[in-house]
Amino acid sequence: MSRIEQLKKDFSTTTIVFIAIAIVINIVVGQMVSLLKLPIFLDSIGTILVGVLAGPLAGGLTGLLTNLIWGIISSPVAAAFSPVAMVIGIVAGLCAKYGLFKTWWLAIVSGVIITVFNAIVAVPIRLYMFGGITGSGADFMTAYMLALGKDLFGSVIITVFTSNLLDKVFTAVLVWGIIKALPLRTTSRLSRADSTIA
Amino acid sequence: MPETHSTLFIPGDSRYHRLHPFNKLAYILLTGVTVYLGPGKSLAAACLIILNAGFAVEAAIFIPLWRVLWRTLLPLALYMGIIHGFFNPANHTVLISLGNMSVYQEGIQFTFTVVLQLSAVLSASLLFAFCTHPADLITAVSQAGWPPALAYLLGSPLLLLPAMRERARTIQAAQRARGLETHGRLSQRFRAVFPLITPLILGAIVEIEQRAIALEVRSFNIPGKKTSWRKVTDSVVQGFFRWGMVTVIIMIVTYRFIN
Amino acid sequence: MHCLEIDSLTFRYPTAQSPALKDISLTIRKGECVALIGANNSGKTTLCYALSGIVPLYYRGEFSGSVRVEGLETVNQTISSLSRHVGLVLQHPKHQLSGIRYTVFEEIAFGLENHGIPRDNILQCVTEALSLVGLSDAGECSPLELSGGQQQRLAIAAVLAASPDILVLDEPTTFLDPRGVQSIFELLANLKNKGKTIVFAEQKIEWIAEYADRIIALAGGEIILSGSPTEVLTSPILQKIGLDWSRYTKVADLARQRQLWPDSLPLPITFSEAVAGFSAKSPSDTCAD
Structure with missing residues (x-):
């Protein structure tokens, strides 16, 4: 298949609606989970779902647009992190492409990989735009490490990695489970390749 | 209208409301590039904040904008002030001594700069969000042939x-x-x-x-030219400003690269 | 003249074990109002999809036989080009909103904009479509503010804007309240009077009896019965395929066993037929007790 054809297939009307629905899922699930006061956010569950089923490009677009739309719904701060959300979708899509969503324990591995890339992109934004601060409890970790004499970059990267690890691993496993629960009829329409699902 | 609308948009008929959505977007980008990459970070940010306050008054959204702004920035500023005031690696000029801990000038200055930069970008973004009906953004995107x-x-x-x-x-x-x-x-x-x-x-x-x-069945996603019922007003002057902003953005980015 | 012709159509969805439609042959005349009935998974929806080209153009499964819409072989068309000949309305009113238009007027205009129709013509087409479905006063409302019945009429207006002569509706009243159901059936009768050909899948037997010219009963992807409303809706086969007679038919059937229903009349399928039958028989029989 040529690249253009693949692109067309990747962005069929069904895929586009899937992305739109996934954006809304990110927002609504994120709000639902925030009410439970857990150390996870699940606000990238739709992004990872699209990445796994519809490919890295579609996944990246889902993440990017989720945060831009968050920006006009509640707070523009979210829009600043849209590159991070985009990378989450892209990496999830690539993980799935290489078979890393076939079993629940491979999904855990994907979750870790996603966390690494999440940190790589999020840290510069945190540092240069927000002075390394998130405005959440995780900042105490940054403060503690700075007090131990670590530099700002190192402190923020460790904070971002650890505060996201549980969330991304949990999300990845949840996505694996959701795909398992979907009827074959639906997944076959939404996915671009059979290789992503076991 | 919470049930049909879910954005920050506040209806109005000000000049800022009527600006082409792409102009408002370009302005956000220009603000970001100026305060983070341009010369004279804090001063430029302070000027832009004053300018944005003026726009907000003109658009009659100053109070809601101010409310979102301080609610977003206050917690950030507090955390930042504490963490950087005490622990910023560049700290060496003591401002206040509290027992065996001290607040340093460098950290507070750093905090001040970052909060100014953020306020400038955030207020420009909020101007867009408060003054742009989502339908106008959608129409602008399709009219531009995207x-x-x-x-x-x-x-x-x-x-x-x-x-x-x-x-x-x-x-x-x-x-x-x-x-x-x-x-x-x-x-x-x-x-x-x-x-x-x-x-x-x-x-x-x-x-x-x-x-x-x-x-x-309603021919979404078919190739070919589309028409648009809704109209977004544009003008030569607006187009000129739009491209002007893009040019300045490119100039600042190149300036940064050279230095 | 036949405007819809199906010839030995068999279709299987890509991931399904067995075909959803088996060897369907069917012709529908211009101006006819045909109801499709059947239990869940009987093939009603798939038949609606086949008539509007969704099968096999959106669902590309195993397709054999032919479907012609106003002489056009659907396999060789696009969904978009077919939309000018046949309009498809789905079950859930909310799922048919474009999601990117903020007023009822713009929602209807959406399809026309995609076809690149000039603004003047859009104004005319949308105004006509609005008045046809009785939403002329709601043009500037948000689609999300409308009731279910109004949203479904909006969905009908949105496909009618492309001025197709045929309308296919897949269980359009499932999610509506009684008033909404009534408004949809009245609209269908009105559209039929304007010369539109209408095919609709429906579960509500009593309404079908009032409005359909012909009824086709499906089971297991095959046509089991086809004929006038009275023929189909009083057939004993109906119960075997998981459907039921209307309460009027049932009551009259019991009455007939007790000689309370005139033998000269067929079993009734509507309220007025039931009234007519019972009043023809009643005077002597009520005295006999």
């Missing part, structure tokens, strides 16, 4: 949101009625995640095909 998929992806989540929130509330109520514990111990709250979100997600995914069919 793919219909992009207009759809920018616009449809906003109108899908109320229905999905409604469904989330229904699921929450139903699961609580069945005895689901959403305020208990940590492990209970973790377990509450599954029954709350899986029905929501599965239900939303199953309706994708119907929505896609409904779009296809």
